[in-house]
Amino acid sequence: MTAYRYLLAAGMLGLAAPLAAQAPADPPRAQSDEVRAHVEFLADDLLEGRRSGTRGYDLAALYVASRYRAMGLEPGAPDGRWFQDVPFVRAAPGETVLTGYRGDEPVALGPDRAALRPSPAGEAIALDAPLVLAGRGISEPLLGVDDYAGLDVAGKIVVVLPGTVPGQAGDINAHVGSIKAEVAAAKGARGILYVLAAPAPRASRFLDYMRGNEVVDFIGPDGRPSGLPGALEFEGYVTLEAASALFGLDLAPVARAAAAGGEIAIPHAPEARLTVDHRSVHEHFTSPNVIARLPGSDPQLAGETVMMTAHLDHVGINPEARGEDKIFNGALDNAAGIATMLEAARLFTLGEAAPRRSVTFIALAAEEMGLLGAGYYAAQPTVPLDDIAAVVNLDMPVPLYDFTDVVAFGAAYNSVAEKVADAGASLGISVSPDPMPEQNIFVRSDHYEFAKKGVPAILLFTGYANGGEDEWNAFFAERYHKPGDDLSQPLDWRALARYADLNYRIARTIADEPDAPRWYEGTYFGDRFDPGGERAARPAALDSAPASH
Ligand SMILES: [Zn+2]
Incomplete structure (x- = not known):
């Protein structure tokens, strides 16, 4: 070969290389037997419903670690392990005596008027503190609301009315409603009582439930249960009638105004206080997040x-469940999500080249107990939160029909959803708007714990098209969180494999693109959780969606 010919050849190679890079090989495809194998193992009766803290869960965790190993992934938990052991405390009900006072006058607070939830903060809690009425208990400067303005609640017990911020999307109000204890704690309160506006028979059933059911929480880095931060020692409930008696006011009109989203004027209340003698029985256990x-x-x-x-x-198992079957197998919720994640992980290892960004896979503990495994991970992440480009969460796909569309919860808030549209188009799957906004799905699964730390995150559901709506309605009505969410359902394994293909392509795109996803400008969740962070322009198509403030 002459030098000339050599140069020509090199030049041709130089042309050929970028062309090849522009036309990558078809991505590997998910296999229905792979996802089926995962679901059939995890949703078997032998796994006993995989409740965190049980042997069934530990077997499921071992299975996931074993699959990670087989794929050649690296352990992602501290100390080179697969398992990030999450420390939990379970508070079971004990005896509680509550005595209220208006001035010096005792106010009866029997079991039909007030209840405390078993407190993970201590097995014996004794305190005597003033009560302060703090409106709806909302303090959100971004939404122009501060029910704590002018109040000093440090060392006191706050009493909060039901109520939301008028004109805001359901997701936003669900978030605001879920952090009332956190807000009270940040203001220095020692306890929080939620006022129940429900009428008597319903209120008293609710009080019995709250008093009688155990509370599980994880122990945070500060040694405190995560749900009771700061100096907060308990959460409880009081009827509207009892709260009115304590403050010597008729709170009904105020509660009505709060519920309707109107102006709330809290009248000056005479001094009220509460003595609390609260017992619960604690048990400690661990349950792992499984990380690769x-x-x-x-x-x-x-x-x-x-x-x-x-x-x-x-x-898990509920011996009191109606019918013969007592095992809650969770085939769709969420053996199907784990199967999707494992299959996506396998596709990542099959590609010709490793992804440009690293990828972390986490099988999370205790979602059903209140997003606790995710909350723990977000509090003690194995990679710095700032280095997480995005979270693609997989929870409860419904592969019972040949789905043709998906819903991306979080699509209105951050640009991860734009990858969903691209990946969906490559598979003939379209993206539909949220058909169930009243369910506030964005704040109801693990990705929310990451979003709260500023990480753009989404969750995909299979959509309502092509028979999906009927399948979803039947699932929610008959099998969701019931023993019937098991392998007797007519699972469409090819549909689940397609769902894995889609989620793989979304994650793969995010891993390979030069720019990481961002929160959209002008959205509450971005401004709230990632103040000062870089923003993406919000697509005009979203302007009709109820996401901005
Ligand atoms: Zn669930």
Whole structure:
């Protein structure tokens, strides 16, 4: 070969290389037998419903770690392990005596008027503290609301009315409603009592339930149960009637105004206080998040990670369940999500090249107990939160029909959803708007715990098209969180494999693209959880969606 010919050949190669890079090989495809194998193992009766803290869950965790190993992934938990052991405390009910006072006058607070939830903060809680009425208990400067303005609640017990912020989307109000204890704690309160506006028979059933059911929480890095931060020692409930008696006011009109989202004027209340003698029985246990890592290939981007998460737990066995079947197998919720994650992980290992960013896979504990495994991970992450490019969460796909569309919860808030549209188009799957906004799904699964730390996150559901609506309605009505969510359902394994293909392509795109997803500008969740962070422009198509404030 002459030098000339050599140069020509090299030039041709130089042309050929970028062309090849622009036309990558078809992505590997998910296999229905793979996802089927995972679901059939995890949803078997032998796993006993995979409740966190039980042997059934531990077997499921071992299975996931074993699959990670088989795929050649690296352990992603501390100390080179697969398991991040999450410390939990379970508070079971004990005896509680509550005595209220208006001035010096005792106010009866019998079991039909007030109840405390078993407190993970201590087995014996004794205190005597003033009560302060704090409106709806909302303090959100971004929404222009501060029910705590002018109040000093440090060392006191706050009493909060039901009520939301008028004109805001359901997701936003669900978030605001879920952090009332956190807000009270940040203001220095020692306890929080939620006022029940429900009429008598319903209120008293609710009080019995809250008093009589155990509370599970994880222990945070500060040694405190996560749900009772700061100096907060308990959460409880009081009827509207009892709260009115304590404050010597008729609170009914105020509660009505709060519920209607109107102006609330809290009248000056005479001094009220509460003595609390609260017992509960504590038990400590651990249950693991199961974590694997696939290192990225690009020296510039490998320090960042894309996360795929799915909760591994379900609700276990309930001997009191109606009918003969007492095992809550959670085939869709969430053996199907774990199967999707494992299959996506396998596809990542099959590609010709490793992804540019690293990818972390987490099978999360205790989602059903209140997103606790995710909350623990977000509080003690194995990679810095700033380095997480995005979270793709997999929870409860419904592969009971040949789905043709998906819903991306979080699509209105961050740009992860734009990858869903691209990946969906490559598989003939379209993206539909949220058909169940009243369910506030965005704040009801594990990705929310990551979103709260500023990480753009989404969850995909199979959509309502092509028979989906009927399947979803029947599932929610008949099998969701019931023993019937098991392998007797007519699972469409090819549909589940397609769902795995879709989620793999979404995560793969995020892993390979130069720019990481961002929160959209002008959205509450972005401004709230990632203040000062870089923003993506909000697509005009979303302007009709109820996401902005
Ligand atoms: Zn569930």
